[in-house]
Amino acid sequence: MISPIKENLIVKFLTNQASASELDELEIWMQDSNNEQLFESYVKTNYAIEFNMRTFNLNKAKDTLQKEITREKKVIRLKKMRKKIYYAAAILIGVLATSYHFKDNLFNTPIENSIKITNTIEAGTNKATLTLEDGSVILLEKGDTFQTQNANSNGEKIVYTNSEENSKTIKYNYLTIPRGGQFFIELSDGTKVWLNSESQLKYPVNFKKGDARQVELVYGEAYFDVSPSTKHNGAKFKVLNKSQEIEVLGTMFNIKSYKDETNIYTTLVEGKVEINTSKGKQLLAPNQQSNLDIVLNKIAIKEVNTKEVISWIHGDFVFQNKPLKDIIKVLSRWYDIEIEIENKSLEDIKFNGELSKYQNLEDILLLIKNTNYINNYETNTNKVILK
Structure with missing residues (x-):
């Protein structure tokens, strides 16, 4: 039997009133297959009948939402839908199609899915192409393993190890992420980098001792968690990117610089970075984002919600x-x-x-x-x- 608290949570989900944290709570509850069956049974047998008996005031909810929409100049809200609980919408549609229809739902439009899908468009996954220093190309995919003297990959990430012997000369590798892909890399100095779809990173197999650690985001989007200079005899960390150079000490930041876009966005989550462009140097504080317009050669800085920027x-x-x-x-x-x-x-x-x-x-x-x-x-x- 479903507890009143969980029943209340399910109804809020089905009526588009659940918050993101409530959706997370529902998803965790449904990890148990018994709870998943209880959920499905409740929706199929009770929801259409019990909806009008709920204490939820749908008109009041709609009025509240309409005021919010007006305040935000008609910004439309998309509900966060977790993979585990999304199928509930399909169950609900089947129930409502035969027994009950909302006349006045939160989006002022009936819930429907009458569109015929000819194929399923799957989400992206972990995959990348690794180009070694000798020019050979290795495909990295989930489930496949790969290993060299300096690196190993399980198909979901690649990790480089530090080698004093190989740190005298610089050899570069390229990690290229295709559309529909993402990948994680840990550089030989311990710096962690998450790469988004359609991105490429150039980096040394080993950093040369005594020199600044330097990598290049050739294009795309990357999130850096940089190993601090205090662990590397004061060696600074730099990220080269078209039209700008970023110097860091030990920090977390995101760079978005796609080939088909004329703006480069650098967002600082934690620490300190200095952005060097033809217009001079700019310091970023946490929760600030620089926007470099490479056509107009102008840079602007503003406060941002880093949660949105690095949610990927x-x-x-x-x-x-x-x-x-x-x-x-x-x-x-x-x-x-x-x-x-x-x-x-x-x-x-x-x-x-x-x-x-x-x-x-x-x-x-x-x-x-x-x-x-x-x-x-x-x-x-x-x-x-x-x-």
Whole structure:
């Protein structure tokens, strides 16, 4: 039997009122297969009948949401949907289709999924291409192992070991992450780097003793957790990137510098960095982000929510006042598929939301469609069209 607390939590989830922390709590509870069965049974047998008897005031909830929407200038909220509990929507749809329909739900549109999906667009995974110093290319994928004198990989990450013997000369490797991929690397000095889809990092197999430690983010997005200089005889750590150089002492920061974008974003989470461009030097404090416009050759600094910026390394998408055109860029890289907005007037509609990176793309497209701004969408093997 489901406890009143968990029953209350389930109803909040089904009525789009659960917070992110409540969704996390529900997901943990459903790790137990017995609880998962209780959940499914409750939805199938009770939800349609009991909904009107709940103490939730749907009109009040809607009024509250409408005020929030007005305050945020019609920023649409996408609910965070965990992979483990998303299937509840499908169960609910089946129940409501035969017994009950919301006349006035939170998004002012019926929950539906009448779209025929011709294929399932899976989420990205751990994969990368390693180019060694001799030019040979190794494919790294989940489940495969690879080992050299200086590095070993289990297909999900690659770890380099420090070798005093090899630190006299510099030999470079390249780690290239394709669309639909991500990878983790630990450099020989202990610095940890998370690489996002469509990214490339150039780095030495071993850092030369006595010199500054230097790597290059050729393109893409990377999050750095840098081993402090105090552990390396004061050797500073530098990240080269097109149009800028970042000097750090021991810190955590994110760089976003994609080939198809004209802005480079550097976000400091912890510590201290100095950004050197043709316009001079800029110091960043924690929770600050620099925006370098490489076309106008201008740099601006602002306070940001670092949770949103680095959510990708924790398996989530966090969007805050993000235009749809920016959201589809993120999705297209991760799901390795072209996404087109047919109606260009929709490109600047802004959304708020937290979503799991590991759900199928159709799950997210359905959430966007149910906001009533997107009329429909079509999917095929290599393209999605939002209408």
